[in-house]
Structures are given as C-alpha cells and as structure tokens.
Amino acid sequence: MEKLLEVHDLHVAFSTYGGTIKAVRGVNFYLHKGETLAIVGESGCGKSVTSQAIMRLIPEPPGKIVRGKVMFKGKEITRYTEKQMRSIRGVEISMIFQDPMTALNPTLTIGTQLMEGLQEHQSIRGETATSKALEMMHLVGIPNPKERLKQYPHQFSGGMRQRIVIAMALICEPELLIADEPTTALDVTIQAQILELFTTIQAKTGISIILITHDLGVVAKIADRIAVMYAGKIIETGTKRDLFYNQQHPYTKGLLKSVPRLDLKEEQLSPIDGTPPDLFAPPQGCPFTARCPYAMEVCDNVYPVTTERSSSHRVDCWLQDKRAQQLLARTANQ
Ligand code: SF4
Numbered sequence: 322m323e324k325l326l327e328v329h330d331l332h333v334a335f336s337t338y339g340g341t342i343k344a345v346r347g348v349n350f351y352l353h354k355g356e357t358l359a360i361v362g363e364s365g366c367g368k369s370v371t372s373q374a375i376m377r378l379i380p381e382p383p384g385k386i387v388r389g390k391v392m393f394k395g396k397e398i399t400r401y402t403e404k405q406m407r408s409i410r411g412v413e414i415s416m417i418f419q420d421p422m423t424a425l426n427p428t429l430t431i432g433t434q435l436m437e438g439l440q441e442h443q444s445i446r447g448e449t450a451t452s453k454a455l456e457m458m459h460l461v462g463i464p465n466p467k468e469r470l471k472q473y474p475h476q477f478s479g480g481m482r483q484r485i486v487i488a489m490a491l492i493c494e495p496e497l498l499i500a501d502e503p504t505t506a507l508d509v510t511i512q513a514q515i516l517e518l519f520t521t522i523q524a525k526t527g528i529s530i531i532l533i534t535h536d537l538g539v540v541a542k543i544a545d546r547i548a549v550m551y552a553g554k555i556i557e558t559g560t561k562r563d564l565f566y567n568q569q570h571p572y573t574k575g576l577l578k579s580v581p582r583l584d585l586k587e588e589q590l591s592p593i594d595g596t597p598p599d600l601f602a603p604p605q606g607c608p609f610t611a612r613c614p615y616a617m618e619v620c621d622n623v624y625p626v627t628t629e630r631s632s633s634h635r636v637d638c639w640l641q642d643k644r645a646q647q648l649l650a651r652t653a654n655q
Contacts, residue, residue, distance in 0.1 A: 325352050326393050327351045328349060329389055339601060362535065362549060371533075377410075393414065415490035415495040415499070424489070435457065436454050460525070491526070516539060547560075549564070551572050552603060553600060556636070556638070570636050576593070606620050625642065
C-alpha cells in the first residue's frame with residue numbers, strides 16, 4: 322500500500338511566560354492512501370497540535386515545530402514556504418474542526434462559502450462553481466441543495482452545518498482530510514450520521530482520513546488503524562483489531578476500561594486515576610509512570626524502547642521488553 326503521509330520525529334513546543342510547553346515530543350506515524358487513521362487520547366495529549374503541525378497552522382510565535390519532518394506524497398512539506406503551503410491547504414489537504422459555527426461565516430450564504438475555495442484555489446467561477454457546489458451538497462446529503470445554497474448558516478441545524486463544513490473541505494477534491502473532533506459538538510444520532518457520511522465519502526472518493534478524537538466509540542466505527550497519544554507521544558499504534566482485542570499498553574487498557582460497553586452489562590467502569598504529567602517539565606522516562614499499576618524503576622528513568630509486536634502493532638512500554646519480563650518473573654519468584 323502506498324503511503325500518502327509520513328510523520329517523522331515531530332516535536333512541537335509553545336513558549337509561554339511560565340516556560341516552554343513540549344506539546345508534541347517525537348511523534349512518528351504514517352497514513353496509507355484511502356485509509357482512516359484515528360489519533361486518540363485525553364485532552365492536552367498533543368493530538369490536535371500534531372494535526373495543526375501537519376497543516377502548518379501552529380501560530381508562530383508562541384508555537385514552533387522544533388524538529389522532525391512531515392512528508393506528503395514523498396515531499397517534505399515542513400520545508401515549504403507559507404506560499405507553497407497555501408497552495409496545498411484546502412486543495413490537497415483539508416481540515417475540519419469540532420464546531421461547525423466557527424468554520425462558517427454567519428454573514429455569507431452557504432453557496433458563497435462553498436464556492437470560495439473553488440474560486441481561490443482553482444479559479445473556478447460561475448455555473449461550473451455552482452454545479453460543483455450542488456454536487457458536493459448532494460454528496461454530503463443536504464436535501465433541496467438549490468434552495469439551501471442561498472441560505473445562511475443560522476438557517477441550518479448543527480448536523481447540517483457540519484455537513485456543509487465537510488462539503489467545503491471536500492470541494493477541491495483533496496487527497497487527505499484531517500477531521501479534528503468532527504462529531505463532538507453533535508448529539509449522538511447526528512454523530513452516527515456524520516460518521517456514516519465519512520465512510521460513504523471515502524468509498525466514493527478514496528480520500529485518506531486522519532480522525533482526531535477522544536471518543537473510542539467513534540474510532541470503533543470508522544478507523545482502520547489507531548494511534549494512541551499520551552503526553553505528547555504515540556505510545557501504542559495498531560489496527561483496530563490490535564487495539565481493541567490485543568491492546569498492550571497499560572494506558573490503552575485503561576482507556577478501554579473507562580468506556581461503557583453495552584455487551585458487558587455487569588462490568589464497572591474504571592477511570593484512570595491521576596493526571597497526565599506536566600508538559601512544562603515532562604518526565605525523561607515513561608510519562609505514564611505515576612499512573613501505571615505496573616511501573617518499575619526503569620520506567621521512571623528511561624523512555625521505553627518501541628516493541629514491534631507485528632508489522633502493524635507497536636508499543637512503547639517496558640513490559641514488552643524481554644529484560645523487564647525476566648526481571649518481573651524473578652521478583653515474583655522471590
Ligand atoms: Fe507502565 Fe512502565 Fe509500561 Fe510506562 S513503561 S506503561 S510505567 S510498565
């Protein structure tokens with residue numbers, strides 16, 4: 322399978338009066354053409370910052386991509402000038418955000434906003450632009466598109482507004498869509514419809530999707546692969562099967578235990594005790610040490626080596642290391 326996007330050793334930091342926040346600390350992942358990768362984790366784990374760094378939307382200052390590279394279609398876009406980035410943003414890579422209202426201008430009609438991207442990036446105007454806008458509204462399931470094109474954002478429901486935002490993101494036919502918590506502001510029924518819409522659009526267009534979310538229910542529905550982020554690092558990555566049925570990192574296990582499951586009626590939810598580490602001064606060892614029931618001395622001092630359990634499944638945890646397993650066995654036998 323061809324890789325559309327590769328992120329290598331990405332570090333992003335923010336300078337504040339209180340010091341430097343190391344928000345993303347050496348993130349590595351890839352995305353194949355036509356697949357959906359979900360990046361999951363608690364608030365503040367660095368997932369949104371990672372996606373903004375890919376789009377080069379980190380406000381500088383106070384933010385900065387400290388090191389690492391992002392390769393898109395084999396080209397290192399971290400080296401692109403702002404002008405070069407503008408030529409691919411919205412055209413080859415699009416992004417949608419959590420709250421559709423912030424992405425829509427309340428003073429312009431939906432039609433004007435939909436066609437804006439076509440005019441700006443592809444110089445498409447007039448009837449061609451209108452018919453493309455209608456086609457997109459049809460694709461995202463907005464009824465009566467001809468009439469709706471003339472209406473304003475406040476005349477649409479939350480779910481319909483999110484559909485319009487998706488249509489705006491797709492109108493220039495990008496190859497990569499980054500969706501940052503796209504269903505969080507929506508109620509559960511609409512959420513399901515929007516997720517279904519992503520699946521339909523992907524089947525029709527072959528677009529690759531990065532889905533940023535804290536919601537494992539969303540992930541279970543549409544992701545092919547999952548990357549779990551914690552304290553600015555990806556601590557486990559694998560296919561949906563790897564992560565839901567054979568998860569290895571104690572944090573991933575904790576995340577899954579804290580989600581309600583309809584098939585386990587008697588099971589009690591177990592929240593993960595404690596809080597993530599302070600990213601002003603992140604620990605040099607495993608960032609989960611303070612919350613981990615299996616923490617060993619080595620965890621505190623040295624960041625775990627990445628263990629490849631299979632070609633798809635990687636885990637950053639000392640428990641995966643044979644030396645730690647031998648140590649644990651010896652301790653148990655004493
Ligand atoms: Fe727990 Fe240590 Fe594994 Fe971190 S490396 S998750 S502290 S066992």
